[in-house]
Amino acid sequence: MATLLHLDSSLNGENSHSRAVTAAFREAWESEHPDGTVVYRDLAADPLPHLTAPAYYAGFSDPAAHTPEEQSAFALRKQLLEEAEQADxxxxxxxxxxxxxxxxxxxWLDHVIAVGRTVASEQPTLAGKPATVVTSRGGAYGPGTPSEGQDHLQPYLEMILGEKLGLKTDFILAELTMAPNVPAMAELIPLYEKSHQQSRADAETRGRTLAKQLAA
Known part of the structure; x- marks a missing residue:
């Protein structure tokens, strides 16, 4: 049975566009692989504590040699690392x-980026795992748009997830999400609706396909 690690980070709860798309992926995954396991973390509703110096530096030493303080500090980081490592x-x-x-x-990334384990290792422990990233944004940032070059989300995640952690990363995009709420963007509502529908369809297809592959 395959395990999916599902992370949401939107602050908008039921009104979140990214959550609607990740939910479509997950529903498709579970319908195709009902015996699988889903580990879920809501990084907005149940935020993680920031990485501390003791937790960070404990990652460079042998766990057997950790002091009680280091063991306590590293406990959550160890759990998050193992969740990611055990996920398919x-x-x-x-x-x-x-x-x-x-x-x-x-x-979350600060906790799971561990030198000598998930990065900068001869055998990084997350390398090769498929990762589907659902991105949403209020406007559009592609070539030719007024905001071209201002997207510091996808390039960063492509680098950190793909190049550094070695994940096989696919992106699903829902854009122009502010169009229904901003009068000046009213003419863009059809493009927003098309983007949102396409992102949900892409998520459903990706969820089913990946579940089939991993359950085979």
Missing amino acids: ALLIGAPMYNYSIASGLKT
């Missing part, structure tokens, strides 16, 4: 906030 696939909801990722997702 990752699903990450990553809305854009202020041109980059949510602070809750950044905190």
